Structures are given as C-alpha cells and as structure tokens.
Amino acid sequence: MNGKRELNVVAAALVDESSGSLLLARRPEGKNLAGMWEYPGGKIEAGETPREALARELKEELNLNVSRGDMISFAKTVFEYETFVLRMELFVCKRWTGEPTPTEGQRIAWVNLKTVGTDAENYPMPPADDVLSERLRNELSD
Secondary structure, eight states: TTTTTTEEEEEEEEETTTEEEEEEEOOOOTTTTTTOOOEEEOOOOOOOHHHHHHHHHHHHHOOOOOGGGGEEEEEEEEEEESSSSEEEEEEEOOHHHHHHHHOSEEEEEETTTTTTOOOTSOOOOOHHHHHHHHHHHHOOOO
C-alpha cells in the first residue's frame, strides 16, 4: 500500500466474563502512539503463526499463559497510518493462567466490555483498535 512498510501484529481481547470487562494496556512513553490504550499483543516474528506470536507476546508483556486452543480468532483489520500499514488479527481469550502483570512499564486497566472504545477522554485508542472495539461491543456484550 503506497510503498509504506507493513506491520503484521496480533492482539488479544482478554475478556473476564464474571465482571463483563476486558483488559487494555497503555502504550508507554517513547513508543509510537504513546499514551494510547490498546489490546495487548505485538508483532508476529518470522516463522511464527499468529497464535504462537500472541502466546509469546502475552507471556512477555503480561506474564500470562494462554493456550492456542483458548484463542478465538475474532476479526482482522488493515489500517493505514501516516508512515505504515498495520495488519492486525484480534483474538478473543476468555481463559488464561496467571494474573496480568505488566512487565514492560505499561499500565493496564480492566474496562467495561459494553463501553470499551467509547471513553476517549480516559482511554483514547489508536484508530485500528477503535474499529475493533465497536465490533467487540456489538458482538460480545449483552
């Protein structure tokens, strides 16, 4: 797309069904889109499947273990930013082991699934995540 570099990433909507919330992570200072809230995940490395990449990223970023069988492919999106094209696959995960613990200096927050993506004042999200938030609200909340 227009000669821009492409970034292939995976992300997780970690859903706590008992509270009706899901986990967002805040991008740390010094990173692209710093201060924005996003679904945890990251880049797919060479030779990795999307599920392998997501399992690795969740372990590295949040010290969580998620089995590949508990990752349900939910949506794929392509979003063109000013300097790159983002290709993202979002998985819904309702089971994992461990307590989410940020390991890379990021903040995390549990937000209501019914309102995720609608509180730009407190939880501003990158445009690609905003599109997915609307779909999550529509398809997963009561």
